[in-house]
Amino acid sequence: MARPRSIPASANSQRTTYHHGDLKRALTGAALQLVQEKGPKGFTLREVARRAGVSAAAPYRHFADKAQLLAAVATQGFVQLHETLDATVAAHSDLSEQALAMGKAYVRWAVSHPDYYQVMFGTELDKTESPEVVLAGARAFEDLLDTIKRCQETGLIPAGDPRETAGPIWSLLHGISMLTIGSDLTHVGIREDTEALTERSLRQLLF
Amino acid sequence: MARPRSIPASANSQRTTYHHGDLKRALTGAALQLVQEKGPKGFTLREVARRAGVSAAAPYRHFADKAQLLAAVATQGFVQLHETLDATVAAHSDLSEQALAMGKAYVRWAVSHPDYYQVMFGTELDKTESPEVVLAGARAFEDLLDTIKRCQETGLIPAGDPRETAGPIWSLLHGISMLTIGSDLTHVGIREDTEALTERSLRQLLF
DNA sequence: ACCTGAACACCGTTCAAGT
DNA sequence: ACCTGAACACCGTTCAAGT
Numbered sequence: 001m002a003r004p005r006s007i008p009a010s011a012n013s014q015r016t017t018y019h020h021g022d023l024k025r026a027l028t029g030a031a032l033q034l035v036q037e038k039g040p041k042g043f044t045l046r047e048v049a050r051r052a053g054v055s056a057a058a059p060y061r062h063f064a065d066k067a068q069l070l071a072a073v074a075t076q077g078f079v080q081l082h083e084t085l086d087a088t089v090a091a092h093s094d095l096s097e098q099a100l101a102m103g104k105a106y107v108r109w110a111v112s113h114p115d116y117y118q119v120m121f122g123t124e125l126d127k128t129e130s131p132e133v134v135l136a137g138a139r140a141f142e143d144l145l146d147t148i149k150r151c152q153e154t155g156l157i158p159a160g161d162p163r164e165t166a167g168p169i170w171s172l173l174h175g176i177s178m179l180t181i182g183s184d185l186t187h188v189g190i191r192e193d194t195e196a197l198t199e200r201s202l203r204q205l206l207f
Numbered sequence: 208m209a210r211p212r213s214i215p216a217s218a219n220s221q222r223t224t225y226h227h228g229d230l231k232r233a234l235t236g237a238a239l240q241l242v243q244e245k246g247p248k249g250f251t252l253r254e255v256a257r258r259a260g261v262s263a264a265a266p267y268r269h270f271a272d273k274a275q276l277l278a279a280v281a282t283q284g285f286v287q288l289h290e291t292l293d294a295t296v297a298a299h300s301d302l303s304e305q306a307l308a309m310g311k312a313y314v315r316w317a318v319s320h321p322d323y324y325q326v327m328f329g330t331e332l333d334k335t336e337s338p339e340v341v342l343a344g345a346r347a348f349e350d351l352l353d354t355i356k357r358c359q360e361t362g363l364i365p366a367g368d369p370r371e372t373a374g375p376i377w378s379l380l381h382g383i384s385m386l387t388i389g390s391d392l393t394h395v396g397i398r399e400d401t402e403a404l405t406e407r408s409l410r411q412l413l414f
Numbered sequence: 415a416c417c418t419g420a421a422c423a424c425c426g427t428t429c430a431a432g433t
Numbered sequence: 434a435c436c437t438g439a440a441c442a443c444c445g446t447t448c449a450a451g452t
Contacts, residue, residue: 019434023436056437061434123246167399168408172408173382175381182328185377188344205408262418263444263446267446
């Protein structure tokens, strides 16, 4: 007979061993999938456990509670957003173009990942209980800050604490994202293309 | 003996009659209170029923489901916001002051009623299922639109469809409100006073 | 016409017990 | 060390039955 601790089954296949092997990863994977399928409302811990092929109690070995699992989803979201913004910075050498492209990339990512975005900024998440989320969020925010700094260095926008420029900009981008995701803009008769609205607003705020 | 349908007890006192008399009003009242006490997360239909002194099934005579009761809360919120904005319009004859005051009043209301605001724009609410909420929201939005129109008439801001100006403005105000309620601005080191941030951003966007 | 009681199918969470 | 089974205290929702 082989050694008692056999190679763990993958997340998708039937498990033959009593121990899962990599349950934490399997759970966050299932959670990521579930949020995208059913949205933040339909997200339940038991369903996540079911999809990972374990009992309802098993997740508690790896996450303190449901909020902590949602925090993992939110963290992943911020990482993705960060990568998207990073790629946008790299793709534009012209600074005023870069600034506009960043804003548009932010909103585009939010609108194309509405469920992630709602978890990242929704009410289910208690950020005081999950500093990792705040950290991941700060990293995404720094992309914004960096672009603003570069714009200041070349004199494109006035010098000063970049946070003073970032406040209005981030608020604007977040507002456009949220109101678009919730269809609130169209509900009051604003049917302007999201991309166009973003660019127009950013120009007004920046230059 | 008096008539069989006796005078109904008030919402707060013990009910002596089998029929409540004004359960719908009592339920929305309890809902309003509960949201402010426990936030959108702690809001349950059974607790609302308990506070109104009826069985868990009773609300279903007056609301199709939990979302419809939340819609009533959101509608109330939009009515309150509308009244606040109205009062602000009335209080300022100078138009550029009025525009700035409106924005600040919007954010101030949102930040001082975080639970309402989160219900009004949160994920629990399905606006396609409750047109009353959309209508109440549109009425609040029209205050914004009216002020913009007046600013256009006096040449304070360029003429055109007022919605084109309202889009960026509303997005900004909503973003500031949401990021402030969620403490997201402070989490990334932006500690500027909310009022100041609002005024500064609005000036940049408008004038 | 309006409300209750009991029931159903779910939750999140805990904990002794299994491997 | 990690997972299960059963249990607890809740939910939202339905429906026959009461008044």
